[in-house]
Amino acid sequence: MTGHMKKNNALKINNEHVSSWSHDRASSANMATEDLPSDFDIVILGTGLAESVVAAACSRVGQRVLHLDRRSYYAANWASFTFNGLLTWIQEQNEEPKPEEVRDWSGLTEEGEELIHLSQADSASITNLQVFSYASEEEEEEEEAANTTEEEKAADEDAVKESSETESADSKEEEEEEEGAGEEEEQPAQAEGEEPEADQPRPSPSGQLEPSRKKISYTQLVKEGRRFNIDLVSKILFSRGSLVDLLIKSNVSRYAEFKNVTRILTYRHGNIEQVPCSRADVFASRQLSVVEKRKLMRFLTSCVEETEEQTAYHGRPYLEFLRDQQLGDNLQHFLLHSIAMVAEDTPTEEGLASTRHFLRSLGRYGNTPFLFPVYGLGEIPQCFCRMSAVFGGIYCLRHSVHCLIVDRDANRCTAVIDSRGQRISCSHVVMEISYLDRSKVATPSKFLSRAVLITDSSVLPSESNQQISMVTVPPEGESPAVKMVELSPSSMTCIPGTYLVHLTCRSVGSAHQDLSPLVTRMFRTTESQEEDRRPSVLWSLYFNMADGTASQVEGQPLPSNVHICHGPDSALGHEDAVQQAASIFQSILPEEEFCPPAPNPEDIVYDGDNTSTGEDRGDMGQDDEQNPEQNQENRNQNQENQNQENPDPEQNQNQGNPELQSVGPEERPSSS
């Protein structure tokens, strides 16, 4: 269980510094006018995690992949946004979807073909959006700063107004917020003290001045908004989960960096407590007696292997099994809610499986079983997209497909018509479920409730302000179990002086109904007396997102070569998406290996003497073997990929050289 990193765990865990890898979303090149090739093996719609993994896997084994997303950003509902980007996203979500124009594409079809129209907007997966701002507005500003403030403030006010229109019950909340803001204004000294710092990106004012409470203003959030990376879904990676295995196996890990989740906390009896899970935690824990320590360690060691005693409890609740282990309330709570993270009535075998999953991941990279990607979760789908691009996949954002062309007799999709009206033939189509016409999709029956908070301090302050915490909140009465992830600026997802808190639970009511009671208990949302040590919420966002596992295709079955990916699921890890991608890949290419390790750039042979590659794929550097200089050049280009820059304009997009390509939009979505 020694914690230091082994070389073969080839994942970049960066707990010290963060490289300055440019984080701009893959920008589009000015090649908008060029037509796409008219023949692909696989067309993929949507850049969510599962779709991106399929894209990488298919390109890797030589399939010609066209990967499109009608949005202007990568990763669909798996995306991460800057603060300003998120405000734009919120605005977009609140806009009424445009009526979908139906155009006649019959000119592009042939005898025996029929069309399946696709949806041009995703209007069902995000609902109940509500925004609250508690940060001071900071009236007295320098001129240049003031301009931006007002602009953004307006945007925010719009958002708030809209939410209050839909949810009148929240007006009280609003008033409180205004009160809070009002009180804030009565402390101009504080605001002034902050001002000189405002122009400097760091160090944060809160870190330098009085350590207690130093408010960050809304202006500051907007001004430094680019340093936020706010995830729409909140998940973390199990160190031995299928996503980490896949990242390592496929070498996609070279595009990302990770940080350890540093501690696991739980909310119990109104307090935040640290959950001892590793050997070092148990040793250091102050809340456990030595006997509890022994019992916990013994339980954790013993449950790694299946015993007859465990088998006897199959089908009976895990809680019952735990109770019979004579562990005591403390340990029972930790084991059920924070380690297995299951409900009280979960059957024992399932509870044990979750516990084992947790324990297997423990100690691989650090003291907890979890990793979090630096710059946010939205990085991961992009990493797979990049791998796909390196192997020839072609990418277009703000570009979609109007309809599928289906061969009536074979019941197979033979081509698609893209949003430019081009017919593109293909042998398989993979799409995110929201691309299906709404008449074909059942209204999502299950939702996730999400809350995103920007706070001013940690829920459990410690010596280090670099903590990334996973917090489990057990169910209480009617309210469901909540998983909370608190990110510190070290994860490069928020600015110094703030914490980014993600809350997720299965929906019972709206996200606000489900989560705001917990938020008001754990955080300060109003100005209260001084001894209140809870973190203050500066800004919060609530919304519901469709639970991918519950979405179903209705009506006529789709052609057999059309594969559907549902969106993010409610689980903490990424098992579901990886599983989906693997099974789609398996059904498309049953003979091929799923994401074999990508070769090192220096092992790639660029000679064109192979007959099959020369013609339709890259013919660049045909005599590379004799031309080491050019070979070297290729390598350099390959390394440049890591910067996700615009592709070299000299490169033809059809060339098969391993270069990230992104193709610009022809028509911009009207929403932006």
Place this chain on the structure above:
Amino acid sequence: MHGRVKVKTTAQQEEEKRKEREKKLKVYVAARDACFSKRKDGVFDDEALQLTQQLLSANPDFATLWNYRREILTHLETVKDEDEAQKIYEAELSFLESCLKVNPKSYGSWHHRGWVSARLPRPDWARELSLCDRCLSLDDRNFHCWDYRRTVVKMSGVPVKQELDFTDRLIGSNFSNYSSWHYRSTLLPLLHPGSPEPPPSRCGGDPPHSCSPPSPQTHFHRVCEEQLLKEYELVQNAFFTDPNDQSAWFYYRWLLGRAEREEMISCAYVSREQERVAVAFSRPVNAQSGGLLLVLDGQPQRVEWRSVHPHFKHSPVWICDLPPGTISDVANEHNLTVHWTEKHTHRDCALYTGRSESWCRDTATDLELFRSELSVEKTSVLQSELQSVNQLQELEPLNKWCLLTIILLMRALDPLGYEKETLAHFQTLKEVDSMRSAYYSDLCSKFMIENTILKMEYAEVRVFSISDRNLTTLCHLDQLLLVTHINLSSNQLRRLPPQFAMLQCLEVVEADNNSIENLEGVYHLPKLEEVSLKNNKISTLADLQPLASCPKLRRLDLRGNPVTQTANVESELAELLPSVADLLL
């Protein structure tokens, strides 16, 4: 399939690697030869520095090159001024850092770093300390780094407290780290020294002998009680978390302490008949090196001290023969004093009229004799420690560390009262840790002997009887100086070791039903009359040779030994042991 990325085959890659290696080797060999010839010619120039650097960064374990490098550097030091030397050495340090990255456990690199740090005109110890921090966070058991750290700490005077906090951190992240625990054990006595305890009142009664003040060494390793209690808590957390981790248990054992017995003459014995004096010390000494003085009736005597067996240069028991006729007259009363000048201590002994022997000693209490294993003074502390370890044992009934610790605690508290439990725990220990069953048997034998000695002391007799206790070894024989009858029957002894010769007053030995094959220790026992060795494994006449040195032996029972099958055994024995009148075969 078309469009697939072409990758070099494994054979191609291998071939490339091979060529690369060959190229590297060529360069390496050339550079090495150049270095050697330069050194031979006594060249100490920058080029040599370059060459050795090149080689050492590829192979930091090339000791000769480090030596050469030191020669060059010492030379450069003589020709450059201080600032330049500082620069050269700083460059050397950063070069060493890159070597340590190649091999963090390179003897050569660490040694060279120590050498450079010591010669650096303006050393930056903070930087060195942080280098150690970093190395130890990567591998907390890198003993080279630990050594270097201690050097740095010593040279730069890092506060002890800071180092203790450092061990806190390392133990916190992984307590299976004996280096940290051990480091702690050297720091704690410096930071929280224990107050010297008042000298134990063991010299009450007569004859009074001087109690020398406790030597500083005795208390050097002590830690004040308040801190001790904190340490107990810390280490308990460790062994409750993982009772199979030995580092915590070793540290715990250290915490419980090991008292050093006061150095003293524990017993002086004089025999009128043999005109002999025997002296027992609290620990093995070498009396021949001087410092031992015998005064008889006010007259210093010139005597020759010898240990009881030629095997021993150091021994707890020493004997000397007085000049013939000095004390042989029963009508006379004599006063003897043995001075141990080295330790400023002495012991008096009076041989009264009509007495054939006399002795003077402290009544050995269990505390003095055997509790020295654990030195915590306070019974209450031991009691509560026993309680918590017992608690752990309930949860982990088969943990050997736990069982062994319980045994030690029980012995420190009440050796006789816990005898039954102790034996049962030993039984479990032998079963769960069969690889070390012989060790446990020996340890158990030791404790049984201690208990028997205590019982004998309480009964104030000179008979030592310990039969049928599964003894595998004999120890504490220096405590049996005055014993006249010993019964060791029905044990598993295989020899009567040389230490057995300390039983200077022994008259009767019963050692039936053992597996004895060696009698080395039955050596020059002046009063020994009867030896019973029924059913042992004495197989040759030569094994009985030591008995010939005991002048008074008259009865010997060898029934049931292989030696009885030897041809002419009777006549051979009669020749070997003429004094034996009563021989049973």
